[in-house]
Amino acid sequence: MNTVLxxxxxxxxxxxxxxxxxxxxxxxxxVGEGLIPLGYPVPIPVDSLTPIDGFRTYQALHLRHLQxxxxxxxxxxxxxxxxxxxxxxxxxxxxxxxxxxxxGALEGAALINGGIHAREWQSPEAVTGYMEYLFDHANDNYxxxxxxxxxxxxxxxxxxxDGFIQTQxxxxxxxxxxxxxxxxxxxxxxxxxxxxxxVTAFDNLNGVDLNxxxxxxxxxxxxxxxxxxxxxxxxxxxPASESEIQALHQAAKLAKxxxxxxxxxxxxxxxxxxxxxxxxxxxxxxxxxxxxxxxAANNFKYxxxxxxxxxxxxATDEYFANTYQxxxxxxEIEPKTSGAEYGGFGVSHDGFILPGSEVARMRKExxxxxxxxxxxxxxxxxxxxxxxxxxxxxxxxxxxxxQAESQSRVLQTLQSGELSSETDYQLHLTFNxxxxxxxxxxxxxxxxxxxxxxxxxxxxxxxxxxxxxWVLDAEDGEWRVSDNYHRYKTDTFVLPMRLPSAxxxxxxxxxxxxxxxxxxxxQKLDTNPATIPDWxxxxxxxxxxxxxxxxxxxxxxxxxxxxxxxGSDMYATSPPPSPPVTPPLPPSADTTGGGGSAGVIFVLIGxxxxxxxxxxxxxxxxxxx
Amino acid sequence: xxxxxxxxxxCVVATRGVAIEISYAQLAMLQNEGEASLQMSALNHxxxxxxxxxxxxxxxxxxxxVSVNEQTWVSSLLSTEAILSVPNPDHPNQQLVVVDxxxxxxxxxxxxxxxxxxEDIERQWQYGSLDWKNVVLxxxxxxAMRWWLTTISTARAEQVAExxxxxxxEYVSVNNAMLSALIQQSRSPVLMQYLWANTPDAFTYQVLQxxxxxxxxxxxxxxxxxxxxxxxxxxxxxxxxxxxYSHNQxxxxxxxxxxxxxxxxxxxxxxxxxxxxxxx
Numbered sequence: 001m002n003t004v005l006x007x008x009x010x011x012x013x014x015x016x017x018x019x020x021x022x023x024x025x026x027x028x029x030x031v032g033e034g035l036i037p038l039g040y041p042v043p044i045p046v047d048s049l050t051p052i053d054g055f056r057t058y059q060a061l062h063l064r065h066l067q068x069x070x071x072x073x074x075x076x077x078x079x080x081x082x083x084x085x086x087x088x089x090x091x092x093x094x095x096x097x098x099x100x101x102x103x104g105a106l107e108g109a110a111l112i113n114g115g116i117h118a119r120e121w122q123s124p125e126a127v128t129g130y131m132e133y134l135f136d137h138a139n140d141n142y143x144x145x146x147x148x149x150x151x152x153x154x155x156x157x158x159x160x161x162d163g164f165i166q167t168q169x170x171x172x173x174x175x176x177x178x179x180x181x182x183x184x185x186x187x188x189x190x191x192x193x194x195x196x197x198x199v200t201a202f203d204n205l206n207g208v209d210l211n212x213x214x215x216x217x218x219x220x221x222x223x224x225x226x227x228x229x230x231x232x233x234x235x236x237x238x239p240a241s242e243s244e245i246q247a248l249h250q251a252a253k254l255a256k257x258x259x260x261x262x263x264x265x266x267x268x269x270x271x272x273x274x275x276x277x278x279x280x281x282x283x284x285x286x287x288x289x290x291x292x293x294x295x296a297a298n299n300f301k302y303x304x305x306x307x308x309x310x311x312x313x314x315a316t317d318e319y320f321a322n323t324y325q326x327x328x329x330x331x332e333i334e335p336k337t338s339g340a341e342y343g344g345f346g347v348s349h350d351g352f353i354l355p356g357s358e359v360a361r362m363r364k365e366x367x368x369x370x371x372x373x374x375x376x377x378x379x380x381x382x383x384x385x386x387x388x389x390x391x392x393x394x395x396x397x398x399x400x401x402x403q404a405e406s407q408s409r410v411l412q413t414l415q416s417g418e419l420s421s422e423t424d425y426q427l428h429l430t431f432n433x434x435x436x437x438x439x440x441x442x443x444x445x446x447x448x449x450x451x452x453x454x455x456x457x458x459x460x461x462x463x464x465x466x467x468x469x470w471v472l473d474a475e476d477g478e479w480r481v482s483d484n485y486h487r488y489k490t491d492t493f494v495l496p497m498r499l500p501s502a503x504x505x506x507x508x509x510x511x512x513x514x515x516x517x518x519x520x521x522x523q524k525l526d527t528n529p530a531t532i533p534d535w536x537x538x539x540x541x542x543x544x545x546x547x548x549x550x551x552x553x554x555x556x557x558x559x560x561x562x563x564x565x566x567g568s569d570m571y572a573t574s575p576p577p578s579p580p581v582t583p584p585l586p587p588s589a590d591t592t593g594g595g596g597s598a599g600v601i602f603v604l605i606g607x608x609x610x611x612x613x614x615x616x617x618x619x620x621x622x623x624x625x
Numbered sequence: 626x627x628x629x630x631x632x633x634x635x636c637v638v639a640t641r642g643v644a645i646e647i648s649y650a651q652l653a654m655l656q657n658e659g660e661a662s663l664q665m666s667a668l669n670h671x672x673x674x675x676x677x678x679x680x681x682x683x684x685x686x687x688x689x690x691v692s693v694n695e696q697t698w699v700s701s702l703l704s705t706e707a708i709l710s711v712p713n714p715d716h717p718n719q720q721l722v723v724v725d726x727x728x729x730x731x732x733x734x735x736x737x738x739x740x741x742x743x744e745d746i747e748r749q750w751q752y753g754s755l756d757w758k759n760v761v762l763x764x765x766x767x768x769a770m771r772w773w774l775t776t777i778s779t780a781r782a783e784q785v786a787e788x789x790x791x792x793x794x795e796y797v798s799v800n801n802a803m804l805s806a807l808i809q810q811s812r813s814p815v816l817m818q819y820l821w822a823n824t825p826d827a828f829t830y831q832v833l834q835x836x837x838x839x840x841x842x843x844x845x846x847x848x849x850x851x852x853x854x855x856x857x858x859x860x861x862x863x864x865x866x867x868x869x870y871s872h873n874q875x876x877x878x879x880x881x882x883x884x885x886x887x888x889x890x891x892x893x894x895x896x897x898x899x900x901x902x903x904x905x
Binding site for chain 2 (some may be wrong): 028029030031032033037039041043044046047048050051052053054060061064066067132175177178179180188209211223224232235267270274304307313315330332337338340345346347348349356357359
């Protein structure tokens with residue numbers, strides 16, 4: 001390759017074609033011929049393995065990746081290909097050694113790509129930030145540990161290594177013009193047919209835009225993709241003609257293609273999640289929902305931009321969305337419009353040059369957002385166990401747990417006893433994942449998606465041949481954060497429970513828990529844990545909703561945890577999905593039924609409001625199962 | 626009357642400006658053609674007007690002397706919405722702004738003000754009345770001082786640094802931006818010690834990265850070793866030592882001792898041991 005370039009140089013020189021490129025230099029505030037003042041210090045890459053307020057050199061980033069993989073049992077590396085300049089391209093798998101989730105499902109896989117466009121320095125820092133977070137918090141009993149134990153995450157920190165190094169070789173210099181700067185710090189493409197000098201002008205614009213080099217829409221959009229080798233968006237000679245894109249495909253294989261359920265290509269700037277739609281409405285809907293989750297992590301400072309199915313520009317997110325039918329995104333990191341957002345002058349293209357002082361914050365924000373998206377796609381929430389303890393917390397009265405057996409789960413009774421009226425108990429509900437958002441270790445809202453409590457709990461069933469319902473006051477309970485959780489912080493909800501005198505265990509032919517909640521990504525519970533959910537053909541399989549529909553991707557109110565089981569069909573007479581969480585109903589004086597309207601309920605509330613205890617009872621046709 | 630109203634409307638439009646999307650080919654035409662030939666080009670006159678404003682602002686940013694008319698003209702552009710954008714190559718319905726007249730006018734004003742303040746600083750320096758407290762605590766003056774430092778000789782910068790140490794260290798020593806600017810021009814080892822002792826920020830990392838280029842080998846090694854004692858700087862200092870001075874006996878001895886220091890062990894091992902595996 002280098003030999004060919006040398007020959008070209010010699011030929012060009014001998015024919016008098018040698019042209020020298022005009023160079024421009026970014027400055028803070030210095031003005032003058034060929035200078036482009038940004039209004040803030042121009043970051044130069046720094047040789048630090050540890051994260052800093054600034055950008056790291058490729059060498060430092062690479063050493064950091066190596067160091068993390070050497071020191072962690074959950075991070076392994078694999079070479080997935082070579083660049084045009086024969087540099088090794090690495091992918092890192094972040095996962096435990098087994099292929100199963102803690103709840104017995106097959107692990108899904110996710111792929112995150114960084115550094116496809118050389119000048120977008122935010123990208124390698126952001127994805128390295130994801131790795132560093134998972135490395136530092138591997139035993140946090142929270143999201144990092146949950147992801148490592150239940151997902152197979154593959155990260156390619158820098159795909160376009162040649163181009164990235166070229167931009168770092170010239171951290172302040174560009175060619176062409178101040179308005180449309182190219183090469184040097186503003187190189188976007190790979191280094192095909194390009195030398196590393198800015199002085200020789202004939203090849204400065206060469207290279208292939210790796211985000212135009214992909215099926216299925218390769219070379220189909222002449223406005224944003226070009227066959228001209230000097231174009232900023234040159235698409236190359238064919239789909240996946242470039243070794244870097246071939247390496248990305250290898251990364252998908254490393255993640256296991258049939259397990260893939262999430263892809264993000266990390267860019268900057270414009271502060272938005274782009275996602276291509278496909279012909280699969282379920283996939284599109286889920287992609288939108290997961291985008292909402294990622295945006296919520298930073299209070300919606302990022303925008304959302306879906307594009308219509310049936311067309312594209314040859315981008316990698318189109319390839320992954322259409323090939324694997326998975327949510328696939330192009331994440332454009334901040335700023336939204338320009339460096340003026342940080343006090344800079346807002347000159348053309350300065351959005352690609354994030355001030356060093358913003359990097360640590362950006363890294364943290366993108367990490368929280370991406371981990372939240374991964375959290376949503378790792379598993380849907382499942383109520384895994386229910387236990388009733390006596391008031392002392394020392395004696396287990398009832399215990400049910402879903403145990404995985406091959407491709408399904410079986411509800412096992414680990415302790416069977418009876419509940420008595422007027423007796424204090426503790427109800428422990430355990431889920432398969434962390435269920436609530438924590439900020440600095442404290443329960444917090446996940447903006448516009450979930451609140452710290454957000455759970456409604458009932459005991460329901462059939463007593464003396466009539467439907468009964470015992471509403472428990474969830475306000476008295478708490479998501480466990482510091483102790484008494486099962487495996488992950490907030491995977492367990494503990495609620496004091498006391499049944500009224502009218503409760504009679506023996507009179508019940510059916511008694512089950514009715515749990516209405518969701519994970520912090522807003523996903524409702526899988527209503528039938530016996531069938532294990534999985535991602536198949538662009539949607540969740542076996543993620544049953546309130547009616548038992550396994551392909552609605554909605555989930556619902558869980559009723560499968562039966563303390564007394566009459567063998568009846570769980571979905572036979574299911575009522576419509578419950579409304580959002582409401583305050584617990586007080587006990588009803590009407591034991592004959594007929595309270596079929598909200599008005600009646602309010603009358604009952606007024607009549608017996610003084611009965612506001614943790615546990616209440618009511619009868620009514622509107623509550624029938 | 627009609628003419629007057631028309632003129633008024635035109636002036637309003639000119640002041641408010643418009644956002645116009647142009648093609649890359651049109652942008653290339655603007656960039657390649659001289660100003661005179663632009664008047665004759667087939668481009669929309671609003672486009673060429675914005676481009677002319679852009680070029681004039683570019684010239685004014687570099688001007689040493691500015692007339693009142695020019696100042697008035699620049700001020701009149703601060704609220705204009707005149708923008709030239711090209712299609713964002715990444716996305717069908719997005720644009721990439723290449724010329725934003727209001728932002729450019731604002732930058733020109735900031736640069737003028739900064740230069741004016743720098744002239745004051747120059748006078749104060751010449752008259753021996755430079756007040757570091759006043760400079761450091763005033764954000765715009767601080768920026769002007771940092772700019773002024775880039776315009777003076779190394780010898781003068783060394784004098785200014787010495788003055789800062791003698792007269793204003795109380796204020797300068799806690800301001801990483803000012804320390805960085807002084808160090809970059811004067812290479813003062815005394816000020817470096819202050820910088821390495823502070824809580825690091827973006828300025829600190831940038832200065833530390835330049836140490837091997839700015840100091841001789843012995844001084845650089847000395848400074849890097851001092852910097853490595855500040856934990857957030859340790860990795861960078863050690864990596865720079867390993868990268869640039871692994872042949873030097875003093876650096877080798879330090880790296881060896883760092884390998885036995887639990888705080889620095891893995892950083893040093895990664896920098897020294899894995900350096901040969903990396904592919905710059």
